[in-house]
Amino acid sequence: MTARTRIERLDEDGLGVAPLGKRQTRVPFTAPGDVVVVNKTRRKKRKLIATEFEVLEPSKMRIEPKCPYFGRCGGCLLQHLPYEEQIRFKEAKLNSILGMNVEVVPSPKIFRHRNRIDIVISTKGIGFRRYGTWWDVVDIEECPVFGPSSQKVLRSVREFIAEEKPTLYEIGKNTGFLRYVVIREGKFTGDLMVNLVTSQGDLPEDFPEYFEYADSIYWSVNRTQSDVSYGDVERFWGKEYITEELDGVRYLIHPNSFFQTNSYQAVNLLKEVAALVDGERVFDLYSGVGTFGIYVAKGGASVEGIEVNPFAVEMARKNAEFNGVEAKFEVGEDRDVKDLSKYDTVIVDPPRGGLHPRLRRRLLRDGPENLIYVSCNPKTLTNDLKELKEGYHVENVRGFDMFPHTPHVEVVVGLRRLKKGTIKLI
Known part of the structure; x- marks a missing residue:
């Protein structure tokens, strides 16, 4: 098939939407106003996605992408749009999904931010x-x-491969030794970590010499069939942890730690959450490595937190000690949380699936006066808010662009418990 069409708008995933016969087709890496010819499509979740296409007449909205791999790499879908247009797109997306006007705070940096x-x-x-x-x-x-x-780092990886000749991963066959290299950097500290992820096997003893400039060098082994970029730590050289500093709070970072990927915008996110905290007793649910809890504790609050991942809890405790704050973290699941009424504020930062139904019911029954919801998925946030509004009303909502050039956006919602006898407006 070959068909000429014009991009009318972007969908929630950042794909251009254009009429093609009786169907709408999604065309990646396009802008509203682009005239394109679509040569081939594939079906994905009842949607037609263009896989072979050409932009015949570019939209006036387009700019030249900075990255030479744009249009092929799956990382940045919106780099051809001016940044102010990206922010408008994200605001419109949140307005549509959440049903309310939401301001999105731009990222302080849109390159070198990850x-x-x-x-x-x-x-x-x-x-x-x-x-x-x-x-x-x-x-x-x-x-x-x-x-x-x-x-x-990539130059060093290629030098290592050329000289040592290890086998490379064969995607789909689960064969080969070298699988991933994960690079992490403290944007405010300058610390650099290189983590080589391999299948089981032997790593040459002189491996660290290729990355002598790094502060921390790790070798991790993925012993599973899963195509993932982490594994069991086999050995490390240099620092056991690198550090990042966000507004005066320092965090230890390990290869297997989750941490907000945009340090510059994370500062604004932390300040927003801290500003919404009310009272002295704070419960940090889905506490991870203590990113929110420790920042809030640094401001004087007494913080307790739970997290299902034991390793993350261990890192949260180290971070609390590292910063000398009053914050206690325990291993636990969201569905098992008991008495929430003793806290002034509860912070929830759930995974993409949102809150466990049992936790939602518990928040409605005995939750605190003040609830802060941090979300990376506006759709599950909407579902959770529908139920939470039976006992809370939204006082504050704001988006944060943690991921420039992508369709993703983080949201922070401040909720206050409805007083008994309050009539809920529909």
């Missing part, structure tokens, strides 16, 4: 997944959204 990238090492190439595939890789020399150190 503090972590996971790079595939495979027979297909060394880089990121090609858009729309799990089996193909776009070979890259550097990543502009991470920064110059990515080029240095």
Whole structure:
């Protein structure tokens, strides 16, 4: 098939939407106003996605992408749009999903902002997944959204491969030794970590010499069939942890720690959450490595937190000690949380699936006066808010662009418990 059409708008996933016969077709890497010819499509979840297309007449909205891999790499879908247009898109997306006007705070930086990238090492190439595939890789020399150190590390990886000749991962067959290199950087501290993820096997003893400029060098082994960029730590050289500092609070970062990937915008996110805290006793649910809880505790609150991942709890405790704050973290599941009425404020930062139904019911029954909901998924946030509004009303909602050039956006919602006898407006 070959058909000419015009992009009318972007959908919630950042794909251009255009009429094609009786159907609408999604075209990646396009802008409203682009005239395109679509040569081939595939069906995904009842949607038609263009896989082979050409922009015949570019929209006036378009700008030249900074990254040479744009249009092939699956990382940045919106880099061809001016940043102010990206923010407008995200505000419109949140307004549509949440049914309320939401301001989105722009990221202080839109390049060199990411503090972590996971790079595939495979027979297909060394880089990121090609858009729309799990089996193909776009070979890259550097990543502009991470920064110059990515080029240095990738150069060292290729030098190591050329000289030591290890086998590379065969995607889909689960064969080969080298699988990923994960680069992490403290944007405010300058610390650099390189984590090589391999299958089981032997790593040459001189491996660390290729990355002597890094503060922390790790070798992790993935002993599973899963194509993931983490594993069991086999050995490390240099620092056991690198550090990041966000508005005077320092965090220890381990290869297997989750941490907000945009350090510059994370500062604004933390300040927003702290400003919404009311009272002295704070419960940090889904506490992770203590990112929110420790920042709030640094401001004087007494913080308790729970997290299902034991390793994250261990890191949260280390971070609390590292900063000398009053914050206690325990291993636990959201559905098992008991008495919430003793806290002044509860902070929830759930995974993409949202709150456990049992937790929602418990919040409605004996939750605190003040509830702060941090969400990375506006759709599940909407579902949770529908039920939470039986006992709470929304006082504050704000978006934060943690992920420039992508359709993703973080949201912080401040909720206050309805007083008994309050009539809920529908």
